[in-house]
Amino acid sequence: MTDSLRERLEGFLRWYHDLYGGNWYVENRETLEALLRGEAAAGGDSALEQFHRQIQDCTRCPLGKTRTRFVFGSGNENAEIMLIGEAPGRDEDLQGQPFVGRSGQLLTKMLARIGLKRQEVYIANILKCRPPNNRNPEPAEVDTCLPYLQRQIEMIQPKILIALGKVAAQTLLGSEAGMAGLRNRLWQYRNIPLIVTFHPAYLLRNESALEEGVRDLQFALAQYQKNQPR
Numbered sequence: 001m002t003d004s005l006r007e008r009l010e011g012f013l014r015w016y017h018d019l020y021g022g023n024w025y026v027e028n029r030e031t032l033e034a035l036l037r038g039e040a041a042a043g044g045d046s047a048l049e050q051f052h053r054q055i056q057d058c059t060r061c062p063l064g065k066t067r068t069r070f071v072f073g074s075g076n077e078n079a080e081i082m083l084i085g086e087a088p089g090r091d092e093d094l095q096g097q098p099f100v101g102r103s104g105q106l107l108t109k110m111l112a113r114i115g116l117k118r119q120e121v122y123i124a125n126i127l128k129c130r131p132p133n134n135r136n137p138e139p140a141e142v143d144t145c146l147p148y149l150q151r152q153i154e155m156i157q158p159k160i161l162i163a164l165g166k167v168a169a170q171t172l173l174g175s176e177a178g179m180a181g182l183r184n185r186l187w188q189y190r191n192i193p194l195i196v197t198f199h200p201a202y203l204l205r206n207e208s209a210l211e212e213g214v215r216d217l218q219f220a221l222a223q224y225q226k227n228q229p230r
C-alpha cells in the first residue's frame with residue numbers, strides 16, 4: 001500500500017469512527033475503494049457528490065426534523081480556499097444552498113473585493129441544518145454534525161480555511177476565545193492554515209467593521225499565495 005493510500009485510508013477510518021462509532025456500514029468494496037481514491041464512481045458522480053447523497057437524509061440530531069432542506073455546501077470541489085460558516089439561515093434552509101441570502105450576497109461582494117469568484121472557492125457550514133429561529137447551535141448538534149464537515153475538508157483538501165464568525169472559529173479551533181483573540185492570527189486546523197474573520201451576518205449589522213472583514217480576507221489570500229509553489 002502506498003503512503004498516500006495509507007493516509008487516505010487512515011483519514012477515512014478516523015472519519016468513519018467519529019461518525020458511526022464501532023458500527024460498520026460499507027456498501028461494497030468498490031464503493032469504499034472509489035471513496036478512498038477520491039474518484040468518480042459508477043454514474044459519474046464525484047466522491048463528494050456521493051458523500052452528499054449518502055448523508056442528505058440525516059436525522060442524527062433533532063435539527064433533521066425541523067429543517068426544510070439539508071445544506072451540504074457548494075462551490076468548486078477542487079477549491080484551494082474553503083470558507084466555513086455557522087449554520088444555514090432561513091434562505092439557505094429554503095434553497096438548500098449555503099450563503100444565498102443577504103449574508104451570502106455580502107460575502108460574494110467581499111470575495112470580489114479580493115479578486116475571487118464564488119465558483120473558485122468552496123463554502124460550507126459547521127451545521128448542515130438550520131437551527132430554529134437561527135438560534136446558536138447546541139454543543140451536541142455540533143458534535144454530531146462536525147464529522148461530516150471534517151470529511152468534506154478531507155475530500156476537498158483546501159490549502160487554506162477561512163472561518164466565518166465566532167462559532168465556526170471556536171468549533172474548528174477548540175477555543176473559547178472571543179473574536180479579538182481569534183482574528184489577525186494564522187491558525188492551523190489539522191495541518192491546514194486557518195484565518196478567522198467576521199460572519200457576514202454580523203457585518204450586515206455592523207457596517208463599520210466591513211473594511212476590517214475585507215482586510216481579513218486579504219490576509220487569508222496573502223497567506224495562501226505565500227505557500228504557492230513559484
Ligand code: SF4
Pocket residue numbers: 058059060061062063064065127128129141144145
Ligand atoms: S444538523 Fe447535521 S447531524 Fe443534525 S440532522 Fe442535520 S446533517 Fe444530521
